[in-house]
Amino acid sequence: MTPTDVLIQQLINGLTIGAYLALIALGYTMVYGIIELINFAHGDLFTFGFLISLTLFRFFGVEGTLYGFELVWLFSLILVLTMLLTGILNVVIDRIAYKPLRRAPRLAPLITAVGMSFALENIYANWYGPSQINYPDFFPRINIVTEWLGLDSPLLFTTQDLLLIGVTIPLMVLLRLFVQRTKLGKAMRASAQNASAAAIMGIDVERVIMVTFFIGGALAGAAGMIFGNFLHTGRYLMGFDAGLFAFTAAVFGGIGNIVGAMLGGFIIGFIKALSDQYLAAQWTRAVIFAILILVLVFRPQGLLGLGETEKA
């Protein structure tokens, strides 16, 4: 591999890491935008998406790689079911752990969120065991660079990488359109700006919160399933790590800001890949968090945060 090949390959890696981090980061930022809660259990919804989709593939009797028509309908069906179930789980978590504390001091739901995270992780450990879980190739894996483009290159960009990009980016665009163009999206924005004023104007804020949790959960579920199909490995604690980076991405981009979370996710993905390559893997986390600290010192609202005016 020439140095240029290595750089291009690492940028591809960074893009794929960024794609799934961004999808998780959206859940953090949306919930924070509405009820100013850091939902620490959010990373574990990503794990849930991974585990439940694996269970669904087995439920539908899928043994090996899917092809053709079966691939299209079965894969889409399982993706929709995974998003639905993970979304519902997030709504249930809100009902159990956060809703009773809606008027409590902000620290209280933060603690229940941490508790919820531990509870979920231990449920997963009992469900699939504490070891590494192998997620088989349900989606065909073809190296696009050599097989489709016919290039003689050591670069690796497979159909599974394409799947990740092809699912996450449209989901982000759809979310953006939903928030900007629909009535419910407008209600979400209104509740984020000022919940009591929104309620006075006749917006059912509780319903908006429910929708927010549902969408955030569904996106994390999709991220979990796609992650499994392209990385093929995971374990009950995977959500903690992914959640930590996604949360960082959300803060980086400006917590509460949807485009900021996506941007933050991709930036962290690129930093991770480039730091692994040109520095050393053991420094990667230090680099990511050092940059986070610098951003917060010089631009506390994050890259795209609006600062004071946005707060209610």
Next chain:
Amino acid sequence: MKQGRFYPLLVLLTAMAVVFAACAPAQQAPAQEEAGQAQEGAAAGQEAAAPSAGENVIRIYTSWPLQGPMLPEGESMKRAVDLALKHYLDARDGQGPAGFTIEVVNLDDASPTTGSWDGTIEAENAQKCVNDPDCMVYFATYNSGAAKVSIPITNRAGMAQITPANTYPGLTKPWAEGEPDIYYPAGNRPTYFRTNAADDVQGWAGAAWARCLGYQRVYLLDDRQLYGKGVVDAFIQQAEKEGLELVGRDGVESTDIDFRSLLTKVKAANPDLVYGGFVIDSGGPQVIQQMAALGLFDQGIKFMGPDGLVNPALVEQVGGPEVANDNVLLTFPGLAPSQLTSPEGQKFFNDFIAEYGVEPSPWSTYAYQAMQVILDSIERAGTKDRGAILEAMRNTQDFQGITGVFSFDENGDPTLTALGGNIVRDGEIQYVGPISPDMYPDQCEAANPWQ
């Protein structure tokens, strides 16, 4: 009140002792020992210090898990000890070492609630041996963590302790901060011995094996934990002697699971072997799986790792046989009974099956061999004295054990370190041949999986 509460327990223990004594199978030597053990157990329950069994009796206390998930291993090691004593006596017409009668007392250091080793119980067991004037050698433990508890106790008592299985290097030599001296409060080292290799020897043997197999450029990865990093450090020491080129080293976060960017860097460095200091739950399976996904195996790069990855679940976790077959080499710090080539080793293996109807467990080799060392040390000491027997054990020279001829070095480690080289083939971890730090160039052939 207190006496009243303990009275039923006393009755129960006595009753159990009687039942055990009555039910002991009608075999020659082992039967006597089991009866002795049951009486001993009852005695220990009644009094703090057991009464002397007589001038002519030497007791050896064993301590390792005999319940829970470790029961098959623990039971098998216990049987290997019995068999070693039987073979010893048979070879000498029933004459014990230095004329003494040997009694083996089997203690269990596992907690009934968790089923795994427990520091409190291990400390009690070691104390029982120290308090029994007839106990000359403490034969323990299975878990290195438990050994950290009992080594200081036997060290203070100035008596010999020998293990059938501990591989943690810090028990005998400098490893983590303060080791090994923190385990030897009375100084006077060594009072603790092992006949199997420690983990760091795996790194040395791994480097020698890599040279044997013709690898020249090695990339090192580890999980930055005590074990993983330590094994890789040892690999580097030996690799420099062997003249291997180390093309890079990285430590990973053990909770991370996406190593693609790191492995892209590894691929670009163009090694022919990746040595990974991991255990099964710290990223090793992901590294192997993603090496396959990124095409490193297709380029002919292989993976080598230590025994932390020797686990039947590994093949499934990395994505099945087609991923791992012929690509993953693993070292193991000892030889399983079926891998012994010496006549004594084969006699042990065959007699064990004849006696008990099952194959001995992996660590039974070292339970048997350590028992050989104990009996030999008592014979050479010639007297029933803890200090003399300890001194005799230290002076173990060119001893013919079932894994080969060895002496103890100044740390209590064996000079001969036979390890097993394994490869993943046909979807399982298969034994290839013995490996050792000084195998190059003469003993390469036996451990080449492609010949």
